[in-house]
Amino acid sequence: MFTMVQLQFPTTGKAKKEILDQLQDLRGQDANWRDGRTWSLVYYGGEDISDLTRQAxxxxxxxxxxxxxxxxxxxxxxxxxxxxxxxxxxxxxxxxxxxxxxxxxxxxxxxxxxxxxxxxxxxxxxxxxxxxxxxxxxxxxxxxxxxxxxxxxxxxxxxxxxxxxxxxxxxxxxxxxxxxxxxxxxxxxxxxxxxxxxxxxxxxxxxxxxxxxxxxxxxxxxxxxxxxxxxxxxxxxxxxxxxxxxxxxxxxxxxxxxxxxxxxxxxxxxxxxxxxxxxxxxxxxxxxxxxxxxxxxxxxxxNYLGQDGYSRLADSTLQITRRLKEALAAIPGLHILGNPQMSVFAVGSEELNLYAVADELESKGWHMDRQHLPPSLHFMVTQAHRESVDAFIHDVQKAIEAVTGHPEAYSEGSTAMYGMVGSLPDKSLAHGFMRDYLSSMTRKH
Missing domain, CATH: 3.40.640.10 (Type I PLP-dependent aspartate aminotransferase-like (Major domain))
Known part of the structure; x- marks a missing residue:
C-alpha cells in the first residue's frame, strides 16, 4: 500500500533562475538519450532538427x-x-x-x-x-x-x-x-x-x-x-x-x-x-x-528535411541498425527474432536470463526495454546510437559474463518482476500489481 504525502501549494513564487536550475537538476536524473544510451522513447534526428522544433x-x-x-x-x-x-x-x-x-x-x-x-x-x-x-x-x-x-x-x-x-x-x-x-x-x-x-x-x-x-x-x-x-x-x-x-x-x-x-x-x-x-x-x-x-x-x-533529408536519415539509421544487429547476433546465446525490416528489432535467447542482463546493463547507465512472450530485449535505433554501438556491445558482453558467473545475484528488479508474471498460470492476475504500480508512479511517497 502506498501512502500519499501531501505537498503544499507554494505560498510564494520562486525566481525564474531558481526554477530553471531546478528543472535542469530534475532532468539530470532522466534517461540519457542524447548520448545514445537509451533504446526507446526518444527518436533523435540530430541537434539541428531538435533546435528547429524547439523554436517552432x-x-x-x-x-x-x-x-x-x-x-x-x-x-x-x-x-x-x-x-x-x-x-x-x-x-x-x-x-x-x-x-x-x-x-x-x-x-x-x-x-x-x-x-x-x-x-x-x-x-x-x-x-x-x-x-x-x-x-x-x-x-x-x-x-x-x-x-x-x-x-x-x-x-x-x-x-x-x-x-x-x-x-x-x-x-x-x-x-x-x-x-x-x-x-x-x-x-x-x-x-x-x-x-x-x-x-x-x-x-x-x-x-x-x-x-x-x-x-x-x-x-x-x-x-x-x-x-x-x-x-x-x-x-x-x-x-x-x-x-x-x-x-x-x-x-x-x-x-x-x-x-x-x-x-x-x-x-x-x-x-x-x-x-x-x-x-x-x-x-x-x-x-x-x-x-x-x-x-x-x-x-x-x-519542410526542413524534405524527401532528401528523410532519405539521408533513413539510410544512415539503417547502417547503424545493421551494425548493431550483426554485433548482437555474433554474441553466443543471442539471436534476432523474426525478420525485422527497419530500425526496430528484438533480441531473444534460449540460454541467457535476458532480464538479468538488462538489469546489469542499466547499472552501467543504459536504458533497456524488456519484453516477454517470449523473453527479449527491444531496440529502437536512431542517429544518437552512431557513436554508442561499440561501447554497448562491450557492456553487453560484460553483462552476460556477470550474469552467467553469478546468477544468484540477480533476484530483484525486472528479473523478479518479469519472472513473477511469467510464472503466473493466468496472466490477468498481474493486472492488480500493474495498476498499483501505475498508481504509485504519481504519488509522493
Missing part, C-alpha cells in the same frame, strides 16, 4: 488548435502536414485526416470511426468485434475497452507474422475492423499487409494499418532501394492509417496523423453537439484543446 514549438506554445477560426495559421499548418503525409503514404485527392496527440489517439480515432461506421451501415451488430494480431499495439486493446468492442487476437507464425489462415477464420458477421502493423512494435516485423487487405475486401470490412513506427521510415527506405513491400494506400483495401510524426518524423511530442481513404468514412470520427448553451461544438479528434506548438513543430521539420 515556442513560437506557437500558447496558440490553441481547438478553434481553427481563431488561429488560421494552425489550420493551414495542420492541413499541410496531413496533405504531405497522405502524399507520402500513397493517398490521392480524396484522402483526408487529422493531427492527433500521438499514436494512441490516432488508433483510438481509427477504431471509434470503424465502430460508428458499422453502427450506421450495419445496425444489426450488437457486439462489434475487431480482429488484430497479438503484437498489435496495446492502444487497440485500450480502444476496445473504451468503446465496448471485443478484441479478437490473431496468433503469430514462427516468424512473428500475423497468421493469415487464422485471420480468415476469426472474421465473422460481427467484425467491424481488421488491423495490421507496419511494423509491429515488439519485433519490428511487418504484418502481411497486402494479404490482410485482400481479406478485408472479401469480407467488406475496413482495414487499418498501424504505421505509427514505420510511416516516416519505410517510404524512405524504399526510396533508397530497400525491398519494402507496399503497406499504405497503394494497397487496395487499406481504409485508414496511423503514422507518428514524433517517432521517425522527428517532430516534437506529441504529434501523429490519422488518415482515411475518403472523407465519407472519416465523418464517423467527428463529435458534434448543437444544443450546448456554450455554443455550437464540433471536435475532430479526442482532444479539445490541442497545443499549437506540436502542430508548428511537425510542419517545420517536414
Amino acid at each position: 514549438y515556442q513560437l506557437f506554445s500558447q496558440e490553441n488548435g481547438l478553434n481553427p477560426g481563431a488561429f488560421p495559421s494552425l489550420r493551414q499548418m495542420e492541413t499541410e502536414v496531413v496533405s504531405m503525409t497522405a502524399d507520402l503514404l500513397g493517398g490521392g485527392g480524396e484522402t483526408v485526416g487529422n493531427m492527433t496527440s500521438g499514436g494512441t489517439e490516432s488508433i483510438l480515432m481509427a477504431v471509434k470511426t470503424a465502430r460508428d461506421y458499422a453502427r450506421a451501415i450495419r445496425p444489426e451488430i450488437r457486439q462489434p468485434e475487431m480482429v488484430l494480431p497479438v503484437t498489435a499495439h496495446p492502444a487497440f486493446s485500450k480502444a476496445a475497452a473504451y468503446f465496448d468492442i471485443k478484441a479478437v487476437y490473431i496468433p503469430l507464425t514462427e516468424e512473428y507474422l500475423a497468421d493469415i489462415s487464422m485471420t480468415k477464420e476469426l472474421i465473422n458477421a460481427n467484425t467491424i475492423l481488421l488491423v495490421g502493423s507496419a511494423p509491429a512494435y515488439p519485433h519490428g516485423v511487418m504484418d502481411p499487409i497486402e494479404e490482410m487487405a485482400s481479406i478485408a475486401i472479401d469480407h467488406q470490412i475496413p482495414f487499418h494499418v498501424d504505421a505509427c513506427l514505420g510511416g516516416f521510415m519505410l517510404p524512405f527506405l524504399k526510396k533508397i532501394g530497400e525491398p519494402v513491400p507496399d503497406f499504405d494506400f497503394r494497397v487496395p483495401g487499406v481504409t485508414s492509417i496511423s503514422a507518428d510524426l514524433h517517432k521517425y518524423g522527428y517532430a516534437s511530442k506529441g504529434a501523429s496523423v490519422v488518415l482515411y481513404r475518403e472523407d465519407a468514412y472519416r465523418q464517423h470520427q467527428f463529435y458534434v453537439r448543437s444544443d450546448w448553451p456554450g455554443g455550437l461544438f464540433a471536435s475532430p479528434t479526442m482532444a479539445g484543446t490541442r497545443p499549437g506548438g506540436a502542430i508548428a513543430a511537425a510542419w517545420a521539420v517536414l
Whole structure:
C-alpha cells in the first residue's frame, strides 16, 4: 500500500533562475538519450532538427488548435502536414485526416470511426468485434475497452507474422475492423499487409494499418532501394492509417496523423453537439484543446528535411541498425527474432536470463526495454546510437559474463518482476500489481 504525502501549494513564487536550475537538476536524473544510451522513447534526428522544433514549438506554445477560426495559421499548418503525409503514404485527392496527440489517439480515432461506421451501415451488430494480431499495439486493446468492442487476437507464425489462415477464420458477421502493423512494435516485423487487405475486401470490412513506427521510415527506405513491400494506400483495401510524426518524423511530442481513404468514412470520427448553451461544438479528434506548438513543430521539420533529408536519415539509421544487429547476433546465446525490416528489432535467447542482463546493463547507465512472450530485449535505433554501438556491445558482453558467473545475484528488479508474471498460470492476475504500480508512479511517497 502506498501512502500519499501531501505537498503544499507554494505560498510564494520562486525566481525564474531558481526554477530553471531546478528543472535542469530534475532532468539530470532522466534517461540519457542524447548520448545514445537509451533504446526507446526518444527518436533523435540530430541537434539541428531538435533546435528547429524547439523554436517552432515556442513560437506557437500558447496558440490553441481547438478553434481553427481563431488561429488560421494552425489550420493551414495542420492541413499541410496531413496533405504531405497522405502524399507520402500513397493517398490521392480524396484522402483526408487529422493531427492527433500521438499514436494512441490516432488508433483510438481509427477504431471509434470503424465502430460508428458499422453502427450506421450495419445496425444489426450488437457486439462489434475487431480482429488484430497479438503484437498489435496495446492502444487497440485500450480502444476496445473504451468503446465496448471485443478484441479478437490473431496468433503469430514462427516468424512473428500475423497468421493469415487464422485471420480468415476469426472474421465473422460481427467484425467491424481488421488491423495490421507496419511494423509491429515488439519485433519490428511487418504484418502481411497486402494479404490482410485482400481479406478485408472479401469480407467488406475496413482495414487499418498501424504505421505509427514505420510511416516516416519505410517510404524512405524504399526510396533508397530497400525491398519494402507496399503497406499504405497503394494497397487496395487499406481504409485508414496511423503514422507518428514524433517517432521517425522527428517532430516534437506529441504529434501523429490519422488518415482515411475518403472523407465519407472519416465523418464517423467527428463529435458534434448543437444544443450546448456554450455554443455550437464540433471536435475532430479526442482532444479539445490541442497545443499549437506540436502542430508548428511537425510542419517545420517536414519542410526542413524534405524527401532528401528523410532519405539521408533513413539510410544512415539503417547502417547503424545493421551494425548493431550483426554485433548482437555474433554474441553466443543471442539471436534476432523474426525478420525485422527497419530500425526496430528484438533480441531473444534460449540460454541467457535476458532480464538479468538488462538489469546489469542499466547499472552501467543504459536504458533497456524488456519484453516477454517470449523473453527479449527491444531496440529502437536512431542517429544518437552512431557513436554508442561499440561501447554497448562491450557492456553487453560484460553483462552476460556477470550474469552467467553469478546468477544468484540477480533476484530483484525486472528479473523478479518479469519472472513473477511469467510464472503466473493466468496472466490477468498481474493486472492488480500493474495498476498499483501505475498508481504509485504519481504519488509522493
